[in-house]
Amino acid sequence: MAKDVKPTRKNLMAIEDRIDLSTRGHSTLEKKRDGLIMEFMDILDQAQDVRSDLDDAYTDAQRNINMARAMDGDVAVRGAAAALKEHPEITTRSKNIMGVVVPEIESSKVKKSLDQRGYGVVGTSARIDEAAEAYEELLEQVILAAEVETAMKKMLEEIETTKRRVNALEFKLLPELHDAQEFIEQKLEEQEREEIFRMKKIKAKKEAEEAEEALVEDDEEVKYETVTADD
Amino acid sequence: MSQEIAVIGSPDFTTGFRLAGVRRFANVPDADKAEELDDAVEQMLADEEVGIVVMHDEDLDHLSRNVRRSVETSVEPVLVTLGGSGSSSGLREQIKRAIGIDLMDEDQQ
Numbered sequence: 501m502a503k504d505v506k507p508t509r510k511n512l513m514a515i516e517d518r519i520d521l522s523t524r525g526h527s528t529l530e531k532k533r534d535g536l537i538m539e540f541m542d543i544l545d546q547a548q549d550v551r552s553d554l555d556d557a558y559t560d561a562q563r564n565i566n567m568a569r570a571m572d573g574d575v576a577v578r579g580a581a582a583a584l585k586e587h588p589e590i591t592t593r594s595k596n597i598m599g600v601v602v603p604e605i606e607s608s609k610v611k612k613s614l615d616q617r618g619y620g621v622v623g624t625s626a627r628i629d630e631a632a633e634a635y636e637e638l639l640e641q642v643i644l645a646a647e648v649e650t651a652m653k654k655m656l657e658e659i660e661t662t663k664r665r666v667n668a669l670e671f672k673l674l675p676e677l678h679d680a681q682e683f684i685e686q687k688l689e690e691q692e693r694e695e696i697f698r699m700k701k702i703k704a705k706k707e708a709e710e711a712e713e714a715l716v717e718d719d720e721e722v723k724y725e726t727v728t729a730d731d
Numbered sequence: 732m733s734q735e736i737a738v739i740g741s742p743d744f745t746t747g748f749r750l751a752g753v754r755r756f757a758n759v760p761d762a763d764k765a766e767e768l769d770d771a772v773e774q775m776l777a778d779e780e781v782g783i784v785v786m787h788d789e790d791l792d793h794l795s796r797n798v799r800r801s802v803e804t805s806v807e808p809v810l811v812t813l814g815g816s817g818s819s820s821g822l823r824e825q826i827k828r829a830i831g832i833d834l835m836d837e838d839q840q
Binding site: 540544554555558561562565577578581582584586587588589590591592605608609610612617628631632634635636638639643645646649650652653654656657660663 | 733734735736746747748749750751752753754782783785804806809811813814822825826828829830834
C-alpha cells in the first residue's frame with residue numbers, strides 16, 4: 501500500500517510523474533473504449549441484418565432440399581451431393597478498425613453454373629438443381645455472417661480489455677498513487693514542522709547558553725573590578 | 732491463404748451443404764451426438780484449413796461445456812450457427828459482459 505513508499509522528495513516527484521502519465525493514459529483509453537463501442541454498434545446493426553437474411557436463406561434452402569428429397573428420393577440427392585467437384589474456397593484479408601484487426605472474407609466458387617456442379621444433368625432433376633442453388637445462396641450468407649460475427653467477437657474482446665484497463669487505472673492505480681502522494685506530502689510537511697521546532701529549540705538553548713555566558717562574564721567582570729578596587 | 736468451409740451435423744443437415752460443394756463435413760447421426768459431436772468439433776477446430784464451421788444451433792446443446800465455450804469464442808475458424816433462436820448465445824453473453832447491456836434482447840423486442 502501507500503505506506504511502502506519512502507517519504508522522500510525524489511519519490512514524490514516520481515509519483516507525480518506517474519500520476520500525470522496515468523491520467524493521460526486513462527483519458528486516452530476512455531476515448532478508445534467509447535470509440536470502439538460506437539463502431540461496435542454499427543457492426544451490431546449489420547450483424548442483425550445479416551442474421552435475418554441468413555435465417556431466411558436457411559429456411560428457403562431447407563424447403564428446397566426437402567422438396568428434392570420428397571420427389572427424387574434421398575439417395576438421388578445424396579448421390580448428387582457426393583458428386584460435387586468444385587469446392588468453395590475462402591480467403592481472408594484483414595482490415596483495421598481502431599486497432600482491432602478484423603477479417604474480410606472473400607469467397608470463390610460458391611456460385612456455380614449447372615455444368616460446373618459435376619453431377620450429371622440427365623440423371624438428376626430440376627429440384628436438385630434448385631436445392632443446390634438455394635444452398636449456394638445460403639453459403640454466401642454464411643460467409644457474410646462469419647465475417648461480421650468474427651469482427652464482433654474481436655471487437656468485443658478489445659472492448660473488454662480496454663474497459664478492464666480503464667477501470668484498473670481509475671479504481672486501482674490512480675487512487676493508490678494519490679494515496680502515496682498524499683502520504684509523502686504529509687510526511688514531508690511533518691518533517692518540515694519538526695525541523696522548525698528543532699531549530700526553535702536549538703535557538704532557545706543557544707540563547708539561554710549565551711545569556712548564561714554573559715552572566716558569568718558579568719560576574720567575572722564584577723570580581724575583576726572588585727579585585728582592582730582592592731588595589 | 733485459402734481456406735474451406737466445414738459443416739458438422741446430422742446427415743440431413745450436411746447433405747444440402749455438400750450439394751453446394753462443401754467438401755469438409757462430419758456426419759454425426761442424431762443418436763450418437765452426445766458421444767461423438769465433441770470429437771468432431773474439436774477436430775474441425777484444430778484443422779487449419781477450415782475457416783468457417785457451420786452447425787445447427789440445437790446441436791450446440793449436445794456439446795460438453797469446454798468444447799462449447801471454445802467453439803463459441805473461436806475466431807479462427809469462426810462458428811456460424813443456423814436455425815434456432817437467431818444469433819448465437821455465446822456472442823450474446825459476450826456482449827452482455829463487455830458492454831454491460833443485453834443489446835440483442837433490446838433489439839429483438
